Amino acid sequence: IVGEGGSQKVVAQLPSGESVEVYLFGATVTSWKSNGGQTENLWVSEAADLTGNKPIRGGVPVVFPNFGPPPATGPCSKLSQHGFARNSRWEYLGKSSTEDALDTSSVKLDFGLDRNGISEEHRKAWPLDFGLVYSVTLSKDTLQTVITVRNEGEESFEFQFLLHTYFRIKDISKVSVNGLGSVEYIDKVLDATTHSQTDPTLKFTGEVDRVYKDIKLDTTSILEDGKPRFDITRDNVKDTVTWNPWIEKAKSMGDFAPNDGYKNMVCVEVGAVNGWQKLEKGEVFEGGMLVKSHL
Numbered sequence: 301i302v303g304e305g306g307s308q309k310v311v312a313q314l315p316s317g318e319s320v321e322v323y324l325f326g327a328t329v330t331s332w333k334s335n336g337g338q339t340e341n342l343w344v345s346e347a348a349d350l351t352g353n354k355p356i357r358g359g360v361p362v363v364f365p366n367f368g369p370p371p372a373t374g375p376c377s378k379l380s381q382h383g384f385a386r387n388s389r390w391e392y393l394g395k396s397s398t399e400d401a402l403d404t405s406s407v408k409l410d411f412g413l414d415r416n417g418i419s420e421e422h423r424k425a426w427p428l429d430f431g432l433v434y435s436v437t438l439s440k441d442t443l444q445t446v447i448t449v450r451n452e453g454e455e456s457f458e459f460q461f462l463l464h465t466y467f468r469i470k471d472i473s474k475v476s477v478n479g480l481g482s483v484e485y486i487d488k489v490l491d492a493t494t495h496s497q498t499d500p501t502l503k504f505t506g507e508v509d510r511v512y513k514d515i516k517l518d519t520t521s522i523l524e525d526g527k528p529r530f531d532i533t534r535d536n537v538k539d540t541v542t543w544n545p546w547i548e549k550a551k552s553m554g555d556f557a558p559n560d561g562y563k564n565m566v567c568v569e570v571g572a573v574n575g576w577q578k579l580e581k582g583e584v585f586e587g588g589m590l591v592k593s594h595l
């Protein structure tokens with residue numbers, strides 16, 4: 301662990317140079333370098349607050365227990381947009397590694413958050429007994445992030461979960477996202493209603509904010525200049541949000557910098573956000589993603 305107070309983070313590196321950096325605040329992955337440590341795969345705003353006072357703008361914020369604005373009723377109704385996980389200080393549970401051969405070497409970092417780890421205000425708003433374990437595994441050209449949600453209380457509860465990943469790209473005008481054809485999505489920019497994706501390829505020419513639901517394929521890919529850049533494989537989750545704020549929205553966000561940073565990022569966010577996941581007493585949910593970097 302390096303750093304002080306709200307800026308504490310865990311940094312890990314493989315013998316071959318690849319590395320990962322995770323802030324305890326939000327268990328937010330803020331750096332993932334592949335290709336012997338030469339290629340940064342995540343975008344973090346130059347104006348991101350890295351002191352533990354507000355969610356980090358960039359990297360991989362963990363969204364839990366609600367996605368988007370809080371619903372009108374139910375225990376999440378008093379929470380803020382995207383829930384409390386990205387606003388809470390997680391506990392570092394430790395590291396495990398395998399170094400059998402160079403190309404299979406990996407390091408796994410575990411983080412935990414439970415009822416006692418969230419603020420008094422969040423405990424009052426969401427009075428449920430839960431345990432989260434979030435595992436971040438770095439291998440030579442992949443990053444795997446998986447959460448387990450356990451219901452530790454007497455009553456059932458419902459939640460949503462999303463990994464709000466900001467991928468670093470060179471030029472948004474040359475980016476396409478594949479693997480979303482014939483899928484229904486909610487268009488939050490247009491009219492918040494359901495549409496059907498006819499084109500198998502999504503390109504960005506303006507603000508995009510779409511919730512793709514119940515995707516049959518396991519993998520969604522980001523291509524740059526027609527070449528594969530990232531393969532994002534869903535693990536036990538079926539939904540994916542695509543987001544780019546474009547010019548005006550990027551300018552309006554106080555912690556988004558530089559203004560034209562939207563050209564260098566694309567959010568492809570896997571999770572379970574179509575409806576709610578229900579957990580009975582003692583039950584556990586597990587879900588996440590495996591990302592392969594082609595650089």
Ligand code: BG6
Binds near residue numbers: 368381509510543569
């Ligand atoms: C996306 C949402 O997941 O997150 C967008 O679909 C939202 O509607 C974006 O604008 C960023 O949210 P926030 O709370 O980090 O500004």
